[in-house]
Amino acid sequence: MLEKADQIFVLLLHWLVSFLPSNWQHVASVVLCVATIVLLYPALFAIAVLLERKGLGRMQNRYGPNRAGPFGILQPVADGIKSLTKEDIVPFRADALVHFMAPLVLVVAVFMGFAVMPMGRNMVLVDLDASLLFFFAMGASTELSIFMAGWSSRNKYSLLGAMRAVAQMISYEVPLLLSSVVIVMMTGSLSLVKIVEAQNHYSWGLPHWYVFTPWGLAGFVMFVIASMAETNRSPFDLPEGESEIVAGYFTEYSGFKFALFFLGEYVGMFGIAGLGTTLFLGGWSAPFAFLGWVPSWIWFFAKVMAWICFFIWVRGTMPRLRQDQLMNFAWKFVLPMTLVNLMVAALWRFMGEGLLRWAVCSVIVVVAYAAMGRVEMRRGHLGPRSYRYAE
Amino acid sequence: MSFAFYVVAALTLAGGLAAVLLKNLVHCALALTVAFAGLALLFLQLDAQFVGFVQILVYIGAVAILVVFAILLTRGSETPKSSEIFSRTWLAGLVVAAAVFAVLGWAVLQAAPGLPYATVAPMVxxxxxxxxxxxxxxxxxxxxxxxxxxxxxxxxxxxxxxxxxxx
Amino acid sequence: MLGEGLLKGLAETARNFAGSYVSKERLTTVQYPEERVAPIEAARVFPFLVYDGADWEAGLRCVACQICEKECPPKCIYIEKSKDKKPDYVGKPQIYPARFDIDVSVCMSCQICVEVCPFEAIKMDTEFELATQDRFGGLLHDRKQLAKSNEYFHAIHPTEAAEVDARLDEEKAKVEAKAKAAAEAAAAKAAAGAAPAAPPAAKPAEKPAGGGE
The missing domain is CATH 1.20.5 (Single alpha-helices involved in coiled-coils or other helix-helix interfaces)
Structure with missing residues (x-):
């Protein structure tokens, strides 16, 4: 029974497909899976937007939206209707074709990433040999769509936003990749399915998630930072800094295209959260051995939503960085930390089992973090900000 | 040679041609990206997943962006005023292109004497x-x-x- | 160590988040249509015309002098003078506004019309729910919509209204004293028996003032 609950979607798919003639079954199952993904994530997007607005409100001691429906739960529906019925304005001087293509490219690239995401036991659309690489390749393509949006609008704020976005995403892609390389080193595979399976065993009831190792924890922290920057989330939301450049690269977008950008941004967030969950938090595996009976997909989506909640929490807390602070942080702190972490992971790999490697690796990570933080803070690249006001 | 191959090859060629023939530099860069993407698809069609993904990651994710940055930060993205289609050094360009093509063609011919061979591509x-x-x-x-x-x-x-x- | 501040910040927002569910006094939001903040006395939104007595049309203080119309920076006031005259609050016959329109969408709540009015006839209202679904007619308020009683004025701006009333009473007293003096003088003159023909037009005009009091 519990097995069935775990595999419910897989069984459902097989049952639905079995009605079709056998040469149609493969195509039908692919179409069904894709349709599920394309419908599921916008639904999650609606939930996340509501969570974000309510959560941010509560952090600022407000109620948040509470008018549309009971407790405001219909707010995403209202937002959706609003953006669908709004006029779609294309600026007179804009490059119409590129302006039209940009949101499509973004949404397509962002949704492609889910093709390789293991969302539960046996619940992966394509089990590629190099699925991690595929995900990063898709993530890299979103940069181009952002540039297209900013450039084609013929608006200085759009262009500034696009330049900021692209510079930031390129800078943070390096630590993002390097912090996940540790996982590949340890698992010996680029396949996300294999990575989850490597983490899905327990000792004394506790899971072998990579986040519970010194290199895993350091990689996790760096991954979280880089993923926030990669999805243009606060405090790295310079590309759309409302107080500086209106709305950044989608200033000139309205109506449905704006909604697509919004959707693309959130689905990208789910993607990177799902990837982080898969790499560091054991994917769909249960956090304790005795909770193994809960269906695996529940764990995956719970972890993704927890990750989103953390993003919201950070957004409610941190002020936006300045461009130079952003770059300093990426190149002078996060990148060296990930490089140190690579070495730590290699050490871990070759030191064999035992407490010694725990001690050595933890010490190296902590010392590197503290020393680098100290140096950067003394130089004024990081740490508390000082403000100068005009006299 | 399947139908998909012809579609992807046409896309790649169209992207490459557009990259050369379009007037707006940024359009050229975007067309070049289309050519890169087509190339990646060709790799994927040959079951070379790793190379295909790396092609996307490196060429679309980094090189295309680099090109775009170079255009935006140096000359400006506006269409040049002059209405000449050919540049002044078209002859030299033609010679260089022909030389590159000759070398590549020679290399291909040397490497695979019987070009349209129909063996199964090895899964790597x-x-x-x-x-x-x-x-x-x-x-x-x-x-x-x-x-x-x-x-x-x-x-x-x-x-x-x-x-x-x-x- | 690096990151301490971030953790402190996260703890603070977490405290706010949890606290907003526990203690009501953290939430400063007023849920507007159902709950309302008590009106602030000094609030000003949009001008209205003050009238005395029960009948708004008869009691309008405005004499259509058109000073406010001329002074209005965005020119949102439109006044048409009447052909006939009617007595004002001191009984002096005055023309009155046959039309007095203010466009809500143009008015910028600067209060200049109030400051220039010599008759204390136009004052600022605290009513702010002026939205309408008719964006052409509905936003143009005519004199009937603008007229509000002196009691209403007292209710929304008690201090200012009291000052205005005091000033008006003083003025009225002055006018009455003057009228009385004039009457006495006339009576004295009549008693002296010298002149029979005082201007007859002025006297009936002054009489209702006394009678009205």
Whole structure:
């Protein structure tokens, strides 16, 4: 029974497909899976937007939206209707074709990433040999769509936003990749399915998630930072800094295209959260051995939503960085930390089992973090900000 | 040669042609990206997943962006005023292009004498590629790594020098 | 160590988040249509015309002098003078506004019309729910919509209204005293028996003032 609950979607798919003639079954199952993904994530997007607005409100001691429906739960529906019925304005001087293509490219690239995401036991659309690489390749393509949006609008704020976005995403892609390389080193595979399976065993009831190792924890922290920057989330939301450049690269977008950008941004967030969950938090595996009976997909989506909640929490807390602070942080702190972490992971790999490697690796990570933080803070690249006001 | 191959090949060629023929530089860069994407699809069609994904990651994710940045930060993205289709050095360009084409064509012909052969492409897993890079091809890999590191340090030095000069 | 501040910040927002569910006094939001903040006395939104007595049309203080119309920076006031005259609060016959329109969408709540009015006839209202679904007619308020009683004025701006009333009473007293003096003088003159023909037009005009009091 519990097995069935775990595999419910897989069984459902097989049952639905079995009605079709056998040469149609493969195509039908692919179409069904894709349709599920394309419908599921916008639904999650609606939930996340509501969570974000309510959560941010509560952090600022407000109620948040509470008018549309009971407790405001219909707010995403209202937002959706609003953006669908709004006029779609294309600026007179804009490059119409590129302006039209940009949101499509973004949404397509962002949704492609889910093709390789293991969302539960046996619940992966394509089990590629190099699925991690595929995900990063898709993530890299979103940069181009952002540039297209900013450039084609013929608006200085759009262009500034696009330049900021692209510079930031390129800078943070390096630590993002390097912090996940540790996982590949340890698992010996680029396949996300294999990575989850490597983490899905327990000792004394506790899971072998990579986040519970010194290199895993350091990689996790760096991954979280880089993923926030990669999805243009606060405090790295310079590309759309409302107080500086209106709305950044989608200033000139309205109506449905704006909604697509919004959707693309959130689905990208789910993607990177799902990837982080898969790499560091054991994917769909249960956090304790005795909770193994809960269906695996529940764990995956719970972890993704927890990750989103953390993003919201950070957004409610941190002020936006300045461009130079952003770059300093990426190149002078996060990148060296990930490089140190690579070495730590290699050490871990070759030191064999035992407490010694725990001690050595933890010490190296902590010392590197503290020393680098100290140096950067003394130089004024990081740490508390000082403000100068005009006299 | 399947139907998909012709579609992808047409896309790639169209992207490449557009990259050469379009007037707006940014349009050219975007068309080049289409050509890159088509190339990646061709790789994927040949079951070379790793190369295909790396093609997307490196060429679309980094090189295309670099090109775009270079255009935006140097000459400006506006269409040039002059209405001449050919540049002044078209003859030299033609000669260079013909030379490159000749060399490539010669290399291809040398490598595969009976070009349209119909053997099954060998499935190469990522693991095998990694093993080959770390085993048989470790020396070239190390040389490339050294070269890239040198380039990286050079870039840092150039940037630092400029900063000091500005102050 | 690096990151301490971030953790402190996260703890603070977490405290706010949890606290907003526990203690009501953290939530400063007023749920507007159902709950309302008590009106602030000094609030000003949009001008209205003050009238005395029960009948708004008869009691309008405005004499259509058109000073406010001329002074209005965005020119949102439109006044048409009447052809006939009617007595004002001191009984002096005055023309009155046959039309007095203010466009809500143009008015910028600067209060200049109030400051220039010599008759204390136009004052600022605190009513702010002026939205309408008719964006052409509905936003143009005519004199009937603008007229509000002096009691209403007292209710929304008690201090200012009291000052205005005091000033008006003083003025009225002055006018009455003057009228009385004039009457006495006339009576004295009549008693002296010298002149029979005082201007007859002025006297009936002054009489209702006394009678009205």
């Amino acid at each position: 897993t990522v693991q095998e590629i990694g093993a080959a890079l770390m085993g048989r091809y470790v020396l070239p890999l190390e040389i490339v790594a050294l070269l890239l590191t040198a380039a990286l340090i050079g870039a840092v030095i150039v940037a630092m020098h400029e900063k000091e000069g500005a102050r």
